[in-house]
Amino acid sequence: MSLPAVDWLRGFPALGELPETERSSLAGTAMAMSLPAGASVFAPDQPCGMFILVCSGTVRVFQLDPAGNEIVLYRLGPGSICILTTLALLASDSYSAFAVTESPVEAVGLPAATFHDLMGRSSQFRSFVFNAQAARMADLMAVIQNVAFASIETRLASRLLALAADGRELSITHAQLAAEIGSAREVVSRHLKTFERRGWVSLGRGRVELRNAAPLRAAARSAH
Amino acid sequence: MSLPAVDWLRGFPALGELPETERSSLAGTAMAMSLPAGASVFAPDQPCGMFILVCSGTVRVFQLDPAGNEIVLYRLGPGSICILTTLALLASDSYSAFAVTESPVEAVGLPAATFHDLMGRSSQFRSFVFNAQAARMADLMAVIQNVAFASIETRLASRLLALAADGRELSITHAQLAAEIGSAREVVSRHLKTFERRGWVSLGRGRVELRNAAPLRAAARSAH
DNA sequence: GAGCGCCGGTGACTTGGTCACAGACCGTGA
DNA sequence: TCACGGTCTGTGACCAAGTCACCGGCGCTC
DSSP: OOOOHHHHHTTOHHHHTSOHHHHHHHHHHOEEEEEOTTOEEEBTTBOOOEEEEEEESOEEEEEEOTTOOEEEEEEEOTTOBOHHHHHHHHHOOOOSEEEEESSOEEEEEEEHHHHHHHHHHOHHHHHHHHHHHHHHHHHHHHHHHHHHHSOHHHHHHHHHHHHHTTOSEEOOOHHHHHHHHTOOHHHHHHHHHHHHHTTSEEEETTEEEESOHHHHHHHHHOOO | OOOOHHHHHTTOHHHHTSOHHHHHHHHHHOEEEEEOTTOEEEBTTBOOOEEEEEEESOEEEEEEOTTOOEEEEEEEOTTOBOHHHHHHHHHOOOOSEEEEESSOEEEEEEEHHHHHHHHHHOHHHHHHHHHHHHHHHHHHHHHHHHHHHSOHHHHHHHHHHHHHTTOSEEOOOHHHHHHHHTOOHHHHHHHHHHHHHTTSEEEETTEEEESOHHHHHHHHHSOO
16 A cells, blocks of 8 residues: 655655655555554564564564573664665575564555665665664664673663653563663662662562662763 | 776675676776785774775774773675775764774775765665675674673684684684683683683693684584 | 462572782893 | 893682572462
8 A cells, every 4th residue: 555655754854855756656665564562573584575664663673592582682763764674685684683563663664676776766765774774783883882891780770761761660571671681680680679779760560660860870871 | 096807806706797887887996905914994083985895814893992892793804895884985974893904905995986876876786785784784693692692611612613714723812812702811711721621722822722623613502 | 369470589609700910921132 | 141021821809790499479360
């Protein structure tokens, strides 16, 4: 089903400047996708044949090893594209990463043919795609820095702040937080307990409330 | 200085199939680069304005944090391109990564204009670039898996095997090995000592000799 | 309200990282 | 050839993080 271009293109300023011919090529073949929370967007055994642009909601991209260890690589929000499906389209390579929607997601899918066509015709489109690549690459490099050299306290504090965004309360279990930072539940539990003793957060079953962001921010910044 | 196309294009099978017009565009503007061992190819404060193809030698790409911790992200060998300079060309983003030659390197640099032109004109060239992107992305994801979940023994054994390639002897210090796997020198020293006690390697100052690859391979494969 | 599954808390232990320091090796120059 | 300085390696003590085993509490359903 094709869509009126104006609706969703608004969410992608970089694409709004495409010449009219390319814009109509986009609009003519784009498919609306509507996914519930918890849907799999991409998995090693289930490659995705489309170029996906996220309009609303978020997608969590993570790795899972044979032992069941999980670590979050990055998140895609409105205005982002899924670079792993893009690379899979272009490079015929498969990944060990998973992508799952965290909330209901509205997205637009471009068929591979349209995608290839635009990559050839529009330098704006190319730079849009490459900017996304570069951002994801930077995300991965930041994850490497963190898991290799940052303390759990630093990583936990900064992840709490990032997940809370503006809200002061998180609905998340200790096990999920452990998967966020690539650590173990017990370790996260213990650190959260000390955060609570210091009055930085208060805890409930499946719930973390930030009570004092300032020291959390300081802990997130501290090198060690 | 331009080069005879046949010389260096041979190292890039994916580019050999370009149509004649694109091939001559490549050959006409390519610059030969010759770097000694230990030269900086790319650094956060010293971005590189060219698209670089490595013809011979290897380049080590690594991250360095303010505390001086180092971790190797991946290596570029003959036939690879430097994706970070590519992304920097295309995405106007800067990275916290460093790239240093490990041996004398012969390379070919394409000016940004030629690169952009080819990206627009040749789907083969695009897929060459995207394949490289995908490979680097996979490298980073493997690094994340390793630092997050693999034991030092596993990481050290597999790195020794990878660095040795066919040769049985490595010229490398414990500190360099620690930087390879993102750990600390003392930790590497201790594990190497136990490897030696088990007869897997023998050690000398700045030297590791592999004496029994089979158990090393087993250790490298073991999940834990 | 009994049972069940998920969630959080905790102790004991292992592994890995940090710190401080000592001794060994090796090139250089007196 | 010998002393010196820098680099490299080895080690003990300690701390931080990950693992394992287990428990009790919470909330849901039947």
